[in-house]
Amino acid sequence: MEIRTVLHMFDPMPHVSPFDINMAVDAGFDAIFPYPNVTLEQVHGLVQDAIFSRGPSGVKRTGLFIGGRDLGLALSMLEAARKAMVPPFEISVLADPSGGFTTAAALVACVEKQLAEKHGLTLEGQHAIVFGGTGPVGIATGVIASLAGADVTLVDPFNIDTALEKAKEYNARCGSRLKGTYASSDADKARLIAHADLVFCTAKAGIQVLNADVLGDATQLKVAGDVNAVPPLGIEGIKAKHCGEPLQHAVHAPGAVGIGALAVGDVKYKLQNALLRYLLSSEKPVFLDFREAFQRARELV
Numbered sequence: 001m002e003i004r005t006v007l008h009m010f011d012p013m014p015h016v017s018p019f020d021i022n023m024a025v026d027a028g029f030d031a032i033f034p035y036p037n038v039t040l041e042q043v044h045g046l047v048q049d050a051i052f053s054r055g056p057s058g059v060k061r062t063g064l065f066i067g068g069r070d071l072g073l074a075l076s077m078l079e080a081a082r083k084a085m086v087p088p089f090e091i092s093v094l095a096d097p098s099g100g101f102t103t104a105a106a107l108v109a110c111v112e113k114q115l116a117e118k119h120g121l122t123l124e125g126q127h128a129i130v131f132g133g134t135g136p137v138g139i140a141t142g143v144i145a146s147l148a149g150a151d152v153t154l155v156d157p158f159n160i161d162t163a164l165e166k167a168k169e170y171n172a173r174c175g176s177r178l179k180g181t182y183a184s185s186d187a188d189k190a191r192l193i194a195h196a197d198l199v200f201c202t203a204k205a206g207i208q209v210l211n212a213d214v215l216g217d218a219t220q221l222k223v224a225g226d227v228n229a230v231p232p233l234g235i236e237g238i239k240a241k242h243c244g245e246p247l248q249h250a251v252h253a254p255g256a257v258g259i260g261a262l263a264v265g266d267v268k269y270k271l272q273n274a275l276l277r278y279l280l281s282s283e284k285p286v287f288l289d290f291r292e293a294f295q296r297a298r299e300l301v
């Protein structure tokens, strides 16, 4: 009988995300075990408890998923898991806290594709702003776009210190070159959007961040992407299914196009599914984060 596949799901939060459990089921794992409230210090012991029981062929049928809402903690847990392996007893690991790595990778890949198709440009040197930029999806979006060559500013809705701290923390951790600022009013947003080539909207669900008036201040905007699928959507005029439709309210930015949450979500679903399956299909153990996610997302779009 073939050895059954197992996914252990570590999460520092009180609940493992039902979204991620559904994704693990859809990826075909036979048995899925959620572990809530896992601390960084516990990862080493838990991993070593998971790797020895099934023999060298069993480890290839065993995977580990790391969730939570804190990207830095998830990256530290991924590293702790990697260090806990004892070859040949090694299992593959995917970190995707708050869906941040796969959602951000899908968003940036979709924007990059529209930028190339509609404007003949790459991300290199593009001025990008990330609204909701201090949340998990926003930080991952900023890091991925920055590492791909864009000049990225994370925007916090209330506090410049939060934005500057997050930018500093993730630049040190990931090698990105993020900047930080805040925008608490439409006037602040208009000031930022006037000089943006790209807008990523990764704010809390159900909040309209950019209205038609603010979009009227865009002059060099080329592509805007929104990941909020809960009405009201994040950017007025971008519908959830839009994928390269003209951004109707950006009247002074000819050629600007929009990407909506369901278009991004379609890529995100395929991407997370592919990464979960890769945990089992890879010959050698793999340790996957936003880097692998973006590489795969580029292939998918």
Ligand SMILES: NC(=O)c1ccc[n+]([C@@H]2O[C@H](COP(=O)([O-])OP(=O)(O)OC[C@H]3O[C@@H](n4cnc5c(N)ncnc54)[C@H](OP(=O)(O)O)[C@@H]3O)[C@@H](O)[C@H]2O)c1
Pocket (backbone or CB within 6 Å): 098, 099, 103, 131, 132, 133, 134, 135, 136, 137, 138, 156, 157, 158, 202, 203, 204, 205, 206, 207, 209, 227, 228, 229, 261, 262, 264, 265, 266, 268
């Ligand atoms: N399409 C997809 O496939 C997909 C997949 C996953 C997630 N999502 C969406 O991605 C978005 C981001 O997820 P997340 O987990 O990072 O969200 P989150 O943590 O709930 O919020 C993201 C950021 O939005 C900020 N924010 C709150 N109120 C705001 C306002 N009025 N204006 C601008 N920003 C505001 C938050 O700031 P504070 O922390 O200060 O409140 C936070 O930094 C959500 O809309 C989520 O539904 C989409």
